[in-house]
Amino acid sequence: MKKRSLLIVMLVMLALVTSGFTYAFWAASVTGNNDTAVGSVEIGQGSAVTTTVLVGDETSAGLLVPTGYQNGTTTFNQITLTFDVDWTADASGAAGTTGTLVVDVVETSFDILDDLDVTTGLTDVQIDAMFDVVVTSGNNASMTIGGSQAVVITITFANEPASSAIYDAVANGTFVFDVTFTLGSIVLP
Numbered sequence: 001m002k003k004r005s006l007l008i009v010m011l012v013m014l015a016l017v018t019s020g021f022t023y024a025f026w027a028a029s030v031t032g033n034n035d036t037a038v039g040s041v042e043i044g045q046g047s048a049v050t051t052t053v054l055v056g057d058e059t060s061a062g063l064l065v066p067t068g069y070q071n072g073t074t075t076f077n078q079i080t081l082t083f084d085v086d087w088t089a090d091a092s093g094a095a096g097t098t099g100t101l102v103v104d105v106v107e108t109s110f111d112i113l114d115d116l117d118v119t120t121g122l123t124d125v126q127i128d129a130m131f132d133v134v135v136t137s138g139n140n141a142s143m144t145i146g147g148s149q150a151v152v153i154t155i156t157f158a159n160e161p162a163s164s165a166i167y168d169a170v171a172n173g174t175f176v177f178d179v180t181f182t183l184g185s186i187v188l189p
Helices: 002-027 113-120 124-128 164-170
Strands: 051-055 078-089 098-110 131-137 141-144 148-157 175-187
Touching: 051 175, 078 141, 078 175, 098 131, 098 148, 141 148, 148 175
Parallel strands: none
Antiparallel strands: 051 078, 078 148, 098 141, 098 175, 131 148
């Protein structure tokens, strides 16, 4: 009986092993095991970054007089003003941006000219002909957002007033000039 039961157990095992190989054969021929999907990513749009150029007004510490009349302690024929230009971004995303600082003296005048030109007939051109206003450094300088640049402007009282009327117009007056600071040739990082 033992032999018989041993034979039955072996036959059952043979049947299981044979059907296992048959299953492995069938599983090896299964198809349709891949798929294709489409990936899509939305691309954002860069927005303008607002930047600020900040410059403070400057006033001389000495009096400007015509060349040849200066004493070098309180009066000078040439005054140098230094403007500190700061460039900042009002939003993130602009770090590393560079530009070229363009400095332009756009208007020169005397604060008292408007009152005097009615009575004397003097013009801004006649008065401005006495003065040379030159950007001596900082013009066309490269700047980076978050950086600072010193701009030096030299004002020279180059020509003595041509008449007593012009002298009366400028004596004890204030020579005023407007300077525009513009960042051009902007290059994003």
